[in-house]
Amino acid sequence: MSDPALPHADVRPRHPYRLPEDRRPKYARARRLEWWTLGWLASIIAVIYWAMGSSAAMQAAWIEDLLSLVPPIAFLWASRFEFRAPNDRFPFGYLRSMQIAYLGASVALLMLGGYLVVDALLTLAQGERPTIGATLPLGGWLFDDPIWAGWVMIAALIYSVIPPMILGRMKLKLADELHDDVLACDAKMNKADWMTGLAGAFGVLGVGYGWWWADAVAAGLIGLDVTRDGARGTAQVVADLMDHVPTGVGDRSADPLPGELREQLLALDWVEDVEFRLREQGRAVTGTIFVSPKADAVTTAEDLMNRLREAERLAETTHWRLYDLDVRPVRQLKTAVDRRAEPPG
Template structure:
């Protein structure tokens, strides 16, 4: 057993990385929540389908519920693949399955969101008047909008609770598929509220309220698709490692450099980190003091010092160099200059 494995003991692995106890417990809970989400969606999709009638807002909400199956299924599949150990054919392991799952979910959201925007927008422009009739339950006759509203209330609250439960787990596991799923779940209250407003609008004689609510839901789906597609594509194109939400550079980059610079034989160090999915692959370039070539023990100790920082640092390569290769490690200022020169900026 390696020193790194001995320090952990979570019993669950991603590739050849054994997870600490906190991440192992988070993964087990996330898997239970994913299965729970799928079970709830099966009930919710059926319920909404039975009462949606000809309401555009209800149809958009139903489509969003169908799309909500993709992230938890993608998460479960990605986790199953990510736990496989590296092979000769896949020496880096199967961690990229997380990025693939994220990309599939984002593409589905973008495609369906664009379709629904066109569909609901055309209904609004065509001034379609969706009929909401009455329903019979025994001898009772009542407006069909009430079951629609009840269905949206019943199916709108649990996803919010599920999303709040998944969000901290996604950060703990650095899992973008789980994060996208949690983010969608947390925003489901807007879908439910939009549908309720649209249905009440029909009841009040505002024919345009239903299509307007459907357009609101569709734009929300489209926005989620664009945001997630940007983050997923960036990760697969080896963009610099960022936090799980994709908003900020991951602090591990600076922490690895600081740890290496603290070594007595290192004058300077800079790293580039490739986000493999749950874990990182790090290439660290170090400049030895006085131009002295480090020994094998020093290089090994440097690697262990950096790896011990965080469980996500799965692979790390230490490369001694005479000077830092700027062409491989562009500065932040240089990156900002390139961004300013890009078209549309």
């Protein structure tokens, strides 16, 4: 039986997308950072679990650290597919694999934040009072008398703060240089990790002072911040998958790339005006450019084809993210028609 999903023989895949030479070492460094992140997170998860006890803030920190594994795993998974060459089955390539990974990472943030908020509210509503008793660390090898278990929890939380704080700052810079939303989302998750550690430490101290509610309040405040980041990320990646116009890394700010492209194309002596229909596919920007030639600038069909190829080469060399742009000639641009349709005065 034939496979109905098999492509037609006349499919023409697009040419492969490749990072420029100066970005490849940064991409390799981002992959190494994600492997380092997985290693550090594994150790943090083990330490927090060992010291957790009945503290709501500690439990929130542990669950957050577990979900923090999603963004680096998503990035490493997507990096295996992103630069695969387009083929007959996937003629547009695999660039959206990074957006799929971004969706997974953002949903993980959203789920984490929602869980923390709901759990904190239930704890406060039920009036649950965490008990932090005494413990004898390392079987009495260090001290003869038991010490308060809260100090063990705080030490574990402080340990959980340091690696995410360092790794997150390193990832943010690379995310901007590579225009990588998944890396930016992971950096936000790292920020949530170290904020959780600090807030959890204050919550444990509050319990020690008799403020039973401090533990749950700390966990709830953490959850609100994480939920906000997850909701923003999820909304953005859904918009990207629906071919939203290009935006900044990890937010909805306007991408300056169309303005740079317009400036370059208007410098051509035969171009009267240009318009764009651009979208993001992962870190790449692709789409259609509509060019209105100047009167009498193009005389033959062959001349028009040569000039369109010139515009296409110029466009794709304007910025490393521009890829597989389709340049089309038009007699009149939509903006010109709209201007003519406006009522006078």
